[in-house]
Amino acid sequence: MQIDVVANIGEARSDEFLHKTVIVIDVLRATSTMITALSNGCKSILPVETVIQAKELQTSGDLLGGERYCKKIPGFDFGNSPSEYSPSAVKGRRIILTTTNGTRGIQKAMKADHVLAGAFINGAACAAAAVDFRRDVVILCAGTQDVFSLEDGLAAGQITAELISLLGDKQVCLNDFGQAMLHAFERNRDGLRAAILLCSNGKRLCKIGFQDDIDLCCALNTTTMVPMLLHDQMVPYKQSLF
Ligand SMILES: O=C(O)[C@H](CS(=O)(=O)O)OP(=O)(O)O
Numbered sequence: 001m002q003i004d005v006v007a008n009i010g011e012a013r014s015d016e017f018l019h020k021t022v023i024v025i026d027v028l029r030a031t032s033t034m035i036t037a038l039s040n041g042c043k044s045i046l047p048v049e050t051v052i053q054a055k056e057l058q059t060s061g062d063l064l065g066g067e068r069y070c071k072k073i074p075g076f077d078f079g080n081s082p083s084e085y086s087p088s089a090v091k092g093r094r095i096i097l098t099t100t101n102g103t104r105g106i107q108k109a110m111k112a113d114h115v116l117a118g119a120f121i122n123g124a125a126c127a128a129a130a131v132d133f134r135r136d137v138v139i140l141c142a143g144t145q146d147v148f149s150l151e152d153g154l155a156a157g158q159i160t161a162e163l164i165s166l167l168g169d170k171q172v173c174l175n176d177f178g179q180a181m182l183h184a185f186e187r188n189r190d191g192l193r194a195a196i197l198l199c200s201n202g203k204r205l206c207k208i209g210f211q212d213d214i215d216l217c218c219a220l221n222t223t224t225m226v227p228m229l230l231h232d233q234m235v236p237y238k239q240s241l242f
């Protein structure tokens, strides 16, 4: 298996996704939010690029979620804190989500054979799902406005380590950035929260009162939920279907 880690959405070339599995990572916070919402029983998540699209596509029963500048969009039901997407709030509902980076990453990945949403909280399960599809893998770090974000790279390293443990290192070939993120994760795995609090997004979220999100998003493998793109929506990946 070839595993290529891409540093941010701006560097991604969607024609390089053909016939591959793309794992989109946006630890702070879009993919952590998607994973949490689906694990709490939401029916599906429709990722869209703009606020106008979200409002135009809303039909009865849908909920609107997302942020601009980290803050809930006026008139929306949720912002982008995973803890807002509780079982009582989301069960059985479709959520239309738009965020600064993560939903753009999903849209960019649409040419791939399979698109999964990954983060620290589902890294092991995400790697196992990628192995099921038996395709080469691109791990797309969403980054922040086309600049690399450390939290996404460390999660890419986590998922790479999980893939190697499932396949054996003789079966895996990494690009140079993938090698770097694997080593970065291995050096920080016992101090992830501290590392993330030092990175720019971690500092910014704490400064504006979202420090609880950091604790939730930096926990390793707290769920086996893996969001998978089906047509244009994220739904729970179920191994039984493949
Ligand atoms: O909501 C977030 O944490 C970020 C906002 S920003 O990019 O840091 O301004 O959006 P996301 O799409 O989850 O990276």
Ligand SMILES: [Mg+2]
Binding pocket: 026, 027, 028, 029, 030, 101, 102, 142, 143, 144, 149, 201
């Ligand atoms: Mg982010």
